[in-house]
Amino acid sequence: MARLNKEDNQGDSPKTGEKKMSEINILVASSGTRNKIIRYFKENLKGKGRVIATDMSANAPSIYEADAFYLVPRITDPGYLPLIFDICKKERITGILSLIDPELSLLAKHKAEFEALGVTVIGSSEELCDLTLDKWAMYNYLMDRDIPCARSYMKIDDFLQDLRKGAISYPVFVKPAHGSASLSIAVANDEETLRVLMKQNSDMMIQEFLHGKEIGADVYIDMLSGQIVSIFTKEKLLMRAGETDKGRSFKDEKLFAFIQDFVNGAGFRGQIDIDIFEVDGQYMISEVNPRFGGGYPHAYECGVNHMALIVNNLEGTVNQPVIGNYEEGMIMMKYVEVMVRHE
Ligand SMILES: Nc1ncnc2c1ncn2[C@@H]1O[C@H](COP(=O)(O)OP(=O)(O)O)[C@@H](O)[C@H]1O
Ligand SMILES: [Mg+2]
Incomplete structure (x- = not known):
């Protein structure tokens, strides 16, 4: 069982007692460097409740702006979720949200368990969280709905075929289908560069370059x-x-x-x-x-x-x-x- 490592930042914690009907306590999970999000919640919860932050690192600056914070293991650790549930109970949390992509699906998946604790998961369904993490799945979703988006390919041969047909032209954008924070993004102006970029790993996606x-x-x-x-x-x-x-x-x-x-x-x-x-x-x-x-x-x-x-x-x-x-x-x-x- 994971341990509760709590640090109180300020002395404005409501003392023991019943959860007031109007009390709203928000848990910002994996708050990292997003200090302003914590500050904004605090501004809006003045007199109503507290902002609690969690992160796996004691060097995440945002946790020091929250009313209290907990250092937690990685979200993939089996002890992670039980610990988050414990924090929710202890801090009488009413709403939880995460600031990192891989945690969105996790919270959504356990929505019912959070609800049983009186906690609302502030976010979209697990399916939608998963969809947005996968740029290739998202492309297919947008195409199915006829929503304008950049033409995309996972296979270089499919791209080359369209290139010969004149359906697409260089430059093209190359990025990991499961990427984030603009990591490993690149532009290719010719087939040789494209082949090198695509060889980095099997997750690379080719996309029409959007000029606009x-x-x-x-x-x-x-x-x-x-x-x-x-x-x-x-x-x-x-x-x-x-x-x-x-x-x-x-x-x-x-x-x-x-x-x-x-x-x-x-x-x-x-x-x-x-x-x-x-x-x-x-x-x-x-x-x-x-x-x-x-x-x-x-x-x-x-x-x-x-x-x-x-x-x-x-x-x-x-x-x-x-x-x-x-x-x-x-x-x-x-x-x-x-x-x-x-x-
Ligand atoms: N097809 C494209 N054409 C031109 N620029 C793009 C294209 N796709 C992404 N970019 C640029 O790269 C950045 C990162 O790409 P994005 O798809 O948003 O991935 P990430 O998940 O890393 O944010 C975008 O904010 C945009 O500036
Ligand atoms: Mg982006």
């Missing part, structure tokens, strides 16, 4: 009504290490309708982050992360507060749609911060 505007969308789908209640869209001005470094907020009804059609058809729930391209006036879905994306602080700082929507849902309140409730032309610029702690 890159867009990030932060979307909240009400967990009680299943309706999209908030959309924030930004044009990505500069990317760095797989994240939007600089962005500009904008609104387009056509884009909102495109997002609504895609999201409603898929049945996502809670927070999702969508990468979209605009190529020759046509919107295309590139990728979905069914969690808070690294660029979410851009939305929050523009007043698009999805933490408040989550708290409302956990309190049993259905949110009313407030799509596009932000100013256009806001320029968002990220910068680095440093946290120092004695070991």
Whole structure:
């Protein structure tokens, strides 16, 4: 049985006693370097409850911003989930969410067990979490639904056949079908380079290179009504290490309708982050992360507060749609911060 290693950060822990009806305690699992997510939840839970964070590393800076944190084993460790359940009980958690992709399916899979403990898993179904982890499965899903996306191949011969037919041309984008954080992404301008890139491992996927505007969308789908209640869209001005470094907020009804059609058809729930391209006036879905994306602080700082929507849902309140409730032309610029702690 895994041990509970709890550290209280602040002294504002409610003392022993019954769980108040209104108390909302949120567990942010695998919070890593996402300090702002913890801060935003704390802002929205003032007087209502606490934010608890977990991570496998004591050097994850975000845990020190939470009201309390626990160091946990890797999510693949057999003791991981029992420990998370114990933390939920001990901290009277009402809602849990994860900030890393591989954990999304795990939480979704055990949704019923969490529910039995009074904990809502803030996120999409296991099937959708699995789908978004697999870019090849996602491509086939989008094709089946006739949703515009980049033409993709897992086999070099299928690509070469289309190349000869003139259905696709160089340059092409190459990336692992199960990749994340822009790792191992590359561009190939000829067959020789493509063959070398494809030999890295069997998971490599070839994709039509999209020349166009890159867009990030932060979307909240009400967990009680299943309706999209908030959309924030930004044009990505500069990317760095797989994240939007600089962005500009904008609104387009056509884009909102495109997002609504895609999201409603898929049945996502809670927070999702969508990468979209605009190529020759046509919107295309590139990728979905069914969690808070690294660029979410851009939305929050523009007043698009999805933490408040989550708290409302956990309190049993259905949110009313407030799509596009932000100013256009806001320029968002990220910068680095440093946290120092004695070991
Ligand atoms: N088909 C494409 N054409 C042009 N750029 C692309 C294409 N696919 C991905 N990219 C660029 O690479 C980045 C990472 O690719 P993505 O599919 O989002 O994978 P990851 O899971 O690593 O984020 C994207 O944010 C985008 O800037
Ligand atoms: Mg991406």
